[in-house]
Amino acid sequence: MSVDLASEKADVLVEALPYIRRFAGKIVVVKYGGNAMTASVGGPHGDLSTFAEDIVLLHAVGMKVVVVHGGGPQIGELLGRLGMESRFVDGLRVTDAETLDVARMVLVGKVNRDVVSAINVHGPLAVGMSGEDGSFLSASARSPELGFVGDVDDVDPSLICRLLDADLIPVVATIAVDAGGQSYNVNADTAAGAIAAALQAEKLVYLTDVEGIRSDPSDPATLLNTVTVDALDAMVADGSVREGMIPKVASCTNAVRKGVGHAHVLDGRVPHVLLLEFFTHSGIGTMVTQ
Amino acid sequence: MSVDLASEKADVLVEALPYIRRFAGKIVVVKYGGNAMTASVGGPHGDLSTFAEDIVLLHAVGMKVVVVHGGGPQIGELLGRLGMESRFVDGLRVTDAETLDVARMVLVGKVNRDVVSAINVHGPLAVGMSGEDGSFLSASARSPELGFVGDVDDVDPSLICRLLDADLIPVVATIAVDAGGQSYNVNADTAAGAIAAALQAEKLVYLTDVEGIRSDPSDPATLLNTVTVDALDAMVADGSVREGMIPKVASCTNAVRKGVGHAHVLDGRVPHVLLLEFFTHSGIGTMVTQ
Amino acid sequence: MSVDLASEKADVLVEALPYIRRFAGKIVVVKYGGNAMTASVGGPHGDLSTFAEDIVLLHAVGMKVVVVHGGGPQIGELLGRLGMESRFVDGLRVTDAETLDVARMVLVGKVNRDVVSAINVHGPLAVGMSGEDGSFLSASARSPELGFVGDVDDVDPSLICRLLDADLIPVVATIAVDAGGQSYNVNADTAAGAIAAALQAEKLVYLTDVEGIRSDPSDPATLLNTVTVDALDAMVADGSVREGMIPKVASCTNAVRKGVGHAHVLDGRVPHVLLLEFFTHSGIGTMVTQ
Amino acid sequence: MSVDLASEKADVLVEALPYIRRFAGKIVVVKYGGNAMTASVGGPHGDLSTFAEDIVLLHAVGMKVVVVHGGGPQIGELLGRLGMESRFVDGLRVTDAETLDVARMVLVGKVNRDVVSAINVHGPLAVGMSGEDGSFLSASARSPELGFVGDVDDVDPSLICRLLDADLIPVVATIAVDAGGQSYNVNADTAAGAIAAALQAEKLVYLTDVEGIRSDPSDPATLLNTVTVDALDAMVADGSVREGMIPKVASCTNAVRKGVGHAHVLDGRVPHVLLLEFFTHSGIGTMVTQ
C-alpha cells in the first residue's frame, strides 16, 4: 500500500469508526421500493444485489436492520397475465378478494422471496414475513368502495424484535390483518413508518429515485441536507412536497414525532448510499430531524 | 349436569390428563395435505377450520406444534389459469424457472397464508415460513431433467426452535434453497419427516384420506394399530405399501430411526382426530414405533 | 373406538382443553375436611385416594395446588384415648398446653402425614408443613378463656411459593405461631382463605358434604350455581347461611375481595368433582364471584 | 475495654475468623438426640435453647445447617400413656401399624415441632420435615418380625438443598417411606449419616452425653482427638467401641468414606460445643478423618 493510499484509507476509517460504534445495536428500518427491483438490472436505481450487500454489511457491524418492501409493478404484471382488469378510485386500485389473493401471492410469494434470497446469498440471515405472521400488522378497511385496501391501525413489534434478537434480518411484505382474520393490502411507505415507530428505531430510511427532498421540487439546487418535521409540515401545506413524496414525508414526520431518531430520504441510485449516509460526516440525501 | 354425564366426562378427563401432562412441552410435526384444503368445504377430509382448532388446542395445552403443508392442486390451478402447460417425467412435474416462480407464489403466498389465517382467527399464533427463511431447508436438484425439483439435504432447526420457544406455531411451505441461493420445490411429505428428525420431535403425524396403514391395502379389516419400522420396511419390500403412501411410510421409518418418538398415519376425515389420537388410550389410525 | 364414542370423547376434550390452558400455572388452594377422611372408606365423602388422584391430575396439567386440611374428629379421638376431657365455650374447645400438644401431634403427625402419603403414592410430590415452618402462619389468641385457640394475623407466602416453584404440592396443617414462638390451633377454613389471599390464588375450593350453597338451606332446589360476594353477605345477614357454612362463606367472600379469582363450595362426595368443576362448562356446586 | 481483655478477644477473633471463612457456605448435619431434650431443663446435656442459639449462630455466619433428631424416650412416654405395651426383639421395639402411628405423631408432631419452635424464636428460619415429604428418605423393612422398623435405602437431597438455598434450616424427623407409600421408623443416627453423605456435607456431628470416643471406653484419659476411619473399624472389631456408640461410629466411618469432610462426636453437655469445635484450633471431642 502506498503512503498516500494508506493515509486516505486511514482517514476514511477514522471518520467511520465512531459512527459504526454509535449505531451498533441500533435498529434501522429501510423501505425498498418495488420500482427499484424491476429496474434493477443495469437500471437507474442501483440493483438488488448491491442493496442486499449493504444490508448485510450494516448487519455485520451490529445494526439491527428491518427491510420493508412494496411491489406495485409486480402485482400489476400478474394481474395482466391473468387477464384481470383493475378499476381505480382516486388513483388507488380497487381490491376485491381475488385481486387481494393475487397481490398477496406476488408480495409474499414473489417479491419478498426475491429480497430474502438476495440477502441470503451472503448467509442465512433474512427471514421473510408478512403482517399476517403472528398478526403483527393490524389494519382496517380504508373505505368500502376500495375493498381490501387497508390502513395500518397497530403494530405489535414483538415478533420482529425476537428475530432481531436472534441476529436475523426481517424482510416485511406489507399485508395486514384485522381482528376477524381478513387480510388487507396496505401502503408500504406508511407501514414502514409505523413499524419504525413501534420499534422505536434509530433510523427510518426511504430509498427513492430522487436525490432527496427539495424545497423547490423543480430545482435540484434546493436539495435539503437536513429539515425539521415542522418545516416539512409547512412544505406539505404550501405544496412544495408533492404526489408520491407525500406518503413518505408524512411517514417521516410521523415516525420522528413518535420517537424515531432520524428519518432519511436517500437516492437509491447511488451505489452504497446507505453506507455513505450512515458512516461519513457529510452524509447524502435529506435527513429529517425533530 | 346429570350424574351419568358427570361420570362420563370425568372418565374422559381422568383418561386424558396424564397424556396431556406427558406431551406438554413436546414437539409435534403435522403434515397437512394440499388435497385436504381444496376439498375442505363440506368435503370428506374434515375442513381447514376444524384442523386449525385442533392445532390451537394442542398448542393451548403446551405442545409445540409445527405445521408442514403441500399445495400441488393449487399450483396446478394457477398454472392452468396462466396457460402454462406442465411436462411430467415419471409422474413428477418438470419445474423450470417460471414454473418454480408460480409454485413458490402459490405455496408461500397463497396456501401458507390460508393456513396461517385459519389459525390466527384464534389469536396471533401462527407464523408462516418457507425453507428460504434463514435458509433453513437446504436442497439440491434431484435430476437435471426435472429442473428445480429438489431433495432435502439438511434442516437447520434453530429458526423453528426460536419460534416455538416464543410460543408460536410455525407453518412451513416446503420451498428449499441451495448454497448458491437457488430455490427448489421439495416433496412436503419428505420435508415434514426431515424437519421432525431435525427437531427430534416427539411425534410426526400425516393427515391422510385413509384410515391408516393396512397390511393388505385392499382389506379394511387389516388396518394396523401399531407397526414397527422393520415391519414397514418388509411391507414396502413385498409391495403391501403402494404409491402415494410410499413417501409417507419412508419418511415415517426414517424419522423414527433418527430419533422421533413415534410417527402416525391418521385419517384426516375424522373430526378432531389429532385430539383422539393423542389424548385417549386406544388412539386411532396407525402408529409407527421403533 | 366407535364413531359415536370418538365423537363424545372429542367433545369433552374440545370443551376441556381451553380450561386446562387457562388454568395452567395458576394457584388453587383446596380445603379438605377432617370429616372427609374419617368417613372416607366406602363413605359418602368420596375417599382420600380419589381426592389424591385428582390433586395429582391437576398438578399434572400444570396447576399449582396447595392442600389445607383440618382434623377435628381425629383430635377428639386421641384426646378420648388419653382420657383428656375437653371443656367447650361457645362450641369451641378450650385448648390448654397439653391439649394443644395433642392437637399438634394429630394434625401435623397424623392427618397431615396421611394426606402426604396418599398423594405420594403417585410420585414424590407432596410436602407436609405446618404454619410453624418458617413461621409462615402468624396468629394471636382469640380470647384468654379459650387458651391456645388462635386467629390468623398474617401469612408469609414465600415458603409455599418456593415449594410450588419446585413443582411440589404443599399440604398444610393449620397450626400457627406468634412472635414469641407460642403455637396456636387455628380454624382450617379461615386459614385456607387467608393462604389463598396471600398467594393471590386463582381459586379457593372448599370440599364439603353438601351440594353447594343454597339460597334456602332446606330446599335442594335453591342450589346456587354462582353467587356474588355481596349477595352472600346479604344471605349471611338474613340467616340463609347457617352454622358450619358460615366460616367457609366468610372466607370465600374475604378471599375474593382480597384478589382471589373465584371461590368454590363443592360437593366432595361427587367423584372427581375438582376435575368436573375446573374443566367443564357447566361446573358443579357454587362459585363465588366478585 | 482493658488492653488485656482487648488482646484476648483479638486473639480469639484472629483464631476464629479463618475458620468462619472456611466453613461459610458449607453444609453441616447435626444429629441431636431425644435424650438431650428430655433432660434439657437444668439437666446435664445442655439445653434446647442453647443448642438452638448455636444452630442460629452457625447459620448466621453462613453455614448451611441441617438438624436431624431422634425421639425414643418421647415415643415410649406416649405409648405408656396410651397403655400400649411394646415387645422388644434384640433391643429393638417391634413396631406394628398402631405403634408406627404413635411414633410418627411424636416425632413429626411433637419433637420436631419443639426443635423448630426453639430455633424460630430467633427468626423464621427452621422448617420441619420428615422423610415422607417429597418421599426424600426411602427405606425398606429390616425384618418381618420387627414390623415397620426400616433401614434407609436412599436419600434424595433435592428438597433439603432447596430449603438450604432458601437460607432455611431443615429439621428432620426420621420417618422414611417405601415405594408403595408405607412409612417406617428408622434409626436417627444412621439417617443423619446417610443424609450427610447424600448432601456431601462438610461435617457430620453427633451431640452425645460423652466427651467423645475413647480408645478404652472405661478410661477417660484415652479420649481421642482425631481418629481415622480405619482405626475406628479396628476399634469396633476388637470391641473398644460398644453399644449405643456403634451406630454413631458406623455412620461416621460410612459418611466419611462416602465423601463427608469430617465427622465429629462431641459432648453435648459443654455449652456452645459446636462453636468451640468449629471455630478454634484445638477443637473439642473426637474428629473422624479419612
Add this chain to the structure above:
Amino acid sequence: MSVDLASEKADVLVEALPYIRRFAGKIVVVKYGGNAMTASVGGPHGDLSTFAEDIVLLHAVGMKVVVVHGGGPQIGELLGRLGMESRFVDGLRVTDAETLDVARMVLVGKVNRDVVSAINVHGPLAVGMSGEDGSFLSASARSPELGFVGDVDDVDPSLICRLLDADLIPVVATIAVDAGGQSYNVNADTAAGAIAAALQAEKLVYLTDVEGIRSDPSDPATLLNTVTVDALDAMVADGSVREGMIPKVASCTNAVRKGVGHAHVLDGRVPHVLLLEFFTHSGIGTMVTQ
C-alpha cells in the same frame, strides 16, 4: 482446652458472630495513613503486616473492604533525594507538573504497591488503583497558586464495585483527574470520605495515632465513644477539634450525612483494632453517628 478457656472463647464467639453476620457483604472504606507505614517497623502505629492481616480477615468473613492510603512523607523523601525543594502556601505544598509527577510515582508506584504486596502475601486479593483508572475520581484545581492540588468533585463507584463483586480488595492511591485528562493530587482523608459516600458504605474508618476524638483534645479522659454529626459540627465551631483532625472529622460528618452507616476514628496503634471495633459490643475509639 480447659473448661474456663472454653467458656471464655465461647463468650467471645457468641458476642462476635452476630456482628460478623450483620456486616457480611457490607462495604467498609479504611483510610490508612502514610505516617503509619513509615513508622511501621517496631513503631507506634502498628505495622503494615498486622494491618494487612486484619484487612484479609475482614474480607475473609465477607466484608467488602476498600483501602485508601496517603503518602505525604514518602513524597517528601523522593523530592528530597531529587533535590526538588517545595514551596508551601497555607501549609499545602505547591504542586507544579514535575512535583505532581513525583507525587504520582510515589503514591501509585511505591506506597500503593507496598500495601498491595502486604495484602497479597495472603493470596491474590488486592488490586491497586488510582483515581485515573477509568477516571473514577474527578477533581478540579483548588486554587491557581497551588498548582495541581485538587478537590474531589465526583466519584464514579462502578469500577470499585466491579472489583468488590469479584471478591477483590481495591487499594486506592488518591490521584484524581479532570475532564481534560489533567491529574491532581488530592487529600486522602477527603477522598476516602467521598468514596465511602459514593459506595454508600456501611462504615468509614480512619486509622490514626490517637485514641479517638476527645471533647477536650488535651484531656484523655474526655475520649468520646460515640458522637453525633451535629455535636461534631459544634465541636469544630468551638475549636475543640483542631488541625489534622479537621479534614477527618469533616469527612466523617459529610459521609454520614450522605448515607454512610457509621464513621469511626480509631487508634491504629492498637493491634487488630479493626476486629475489636467491628466484632465486640464495647468497640474502641470514637464512632460517629447520624
Add this chain to the structure above:
Amino acid sequence: MSVDLASEKADVLVEALPYIRRFAGKIVVVKYGGNAMTASVGGPHGDLSTFAEDIVLLHAVGMKVVVVHGGGPQIGELLGRLGMESRFVDGLRVTDAETLDVARMVLVGKVNRDVVSAINVHGPLAVGMSGEDGSFLSASARSPELGFVGDVDDVDPSLICRLLDADLIPVVATIAVDAGGQSYNVNADTAAGAIAAALQAEKLVYLTDVEGIRSDPSDPATLLNTVTVDALDAMVADGSVREGMIPKVASCTNAVRKGVGHAHVLDGRVPHVLLLEFFTHSGIGTMVTQ
C-alpha cells in the same frame, strides 16, 4: 460529496466492514514500547495521542484491547537523576531492591499513568495495572546475579478478563510477583506474549520502529508480509533475526503455537497503522501465522 469521493469512501467501507465484523468481540494484545513514548512528540514513532486514538477506535468497534508497555528509557532517566549507577550483565541491568523500587515507580507510577491518561482523554476507558494486582503475573528470578530480574512463569487472566468484560481497556506495566510476594521487573515483550497466550487472544501486535520482519535484515526489499512460525524458527537459527527483534520474534512464535490467532510486527511510525493492518485487505508489516 462528489461522486468520486463517495465512490472511494464506499470502497474503503465495503472493504473494512467485514473485518470489523470479524474482529468484534475478539481480544487483541498490543505491545507499545517505551521508546515510542520518549520519541513521540514530532518524532519518528508516531505519537502517544495517535496511538491512544487508535486504541479507542478499536475498542469503539467492539474489539477487546489490552495494552502492554515497557519503559526502559524512562527508568534509566530517573536512575540517572537519583545518581544511581547501573551495572549490566549480558546487556541486562542488575536490579537490586532499590533499583527495582525505582523501576516500579517509573513503570507503574509514571509510564503506565501517561498511557492511561492519553486514552482516558476520550472517555473513562483505561485502567492501569501491574502484575502485582491480584498477583496476576507470576515470575521467578532469572539468575542470582541479576537480582530482581524475573521470568514470567504464569499468567492468571481472570482479572484482565473481568475488566474486558466491563468494556474497559487494561493497560499493563510488566512488574510481576512470586509466591512470597517479592516483585520482579520482567521483559515487556515476553510478558505481552504470555498475556496474549493466556487470554487466547485473536491477535498479538508489536509496534516497533521498523517496517516488519525482513528475511535479510539489511535489505528493505525482503520485508515479509506473512511468515509461518516454522520459517521464523529457521530464521532465528540461521541468524536472519537479530538482537532486539529476537524476544519479539520468540514471543510471536510462542504465542501463535499456544493458540493466539495471529501475531503482527508493525511499523509504529505509520499513523493509524493498527487500523490499516486490521481493516484493509493488504495489511501492512509482517503477520506471523501457524
